[in-house]
Amino acid sequence: MQVNRPCLLCGNPTSMWCSRCQNAFYCRPEHLNADWPRHRNECIPASHPAAHSMNMIATPPPAEPQYISVSAILFTPEEERPRIITVNCRPASRSSHGMCPLPMVQQYFPDGQTEGIVLTQGLNGEGLRFPLHLWYSPTALQRSSPVNRSIFNITSGSAQKSWCGPVVVLKYNGTRRQGYTDAGSNDLPALSAYFLAYK
Structure with a gap:
């Protein structure tokens, strides 16, 4: 099942998100890169302590198991x-x-x-x-x-x-x-x- 949320930069529906925080949606990696100066202040890694490296790859959310x-x-x-x-x-x-x-x-x-x-x-x-x-x-x-x-x-x-x-x-x-x-x-x-x- 695809999750459609508005891209934080352009508002287009997307199912890809910032793979670092898994909380911000972007329709393409370039939009994540363009929004990074603002987003980096709220981008807290989802599964490990805060790091200072930038993750510019937008990836789809993990798929739910399909019954x-x-x-x-x-x-x-x-x-x-x-x-x-x-x-x-x-x-x-x-x-x-x-x-x-x-x-x-x-x-x-x-x-x-x-x-x-x-x-x-x-x-x-x-x-x-x-x-x-x-x-x-x-x-x-x-x-x-x-x-x-x-x-x-x-x-x-x-x-x-x-x-x-x-x-x-x-x-x-x-x-x-x-x-x-x-x-x-x-x-x-x-x-x-x-x-x-x-x-």
Whole structure:
């Protein structure tokens, strides 16, 4: 997201600022240089003690991390059917080269505990072109929380073991698992097969 402020010298909208104080906006480095005799009296470095050197480069403000939103499937214990929700994913850090964004699913797990399972096979053991990433609460399964009614219903109550607690399902955008795409109702057959086979 670009921040538009008036240039302190000419008033034109700009998203660049003095990189020394990060507080004064200029539309080009020449305007920062021209305004330096006045600006130097108020230019206090943002992250280190005052220095006597002039920084004449106008740089864009640091970018905010851009969250990615995808559709996911939410199975809650108290609802009869799963529903589609939107989940924000925090971008992977630059140091994690090619790693998948981190889904922000904590709000769906009151106990704060989450674990993930990746489904790579669908009905009849066929490989999934887009693997499914299930997030669940291990403590809800262990302490026999209320049975998840939406999972109970999509398996017609025939699952070998009842699932407890909430489940959030995201869909990878490919087999390399470097990002997510929208999950939807066409993913329910593979999920149903998994819940039926889970022991």
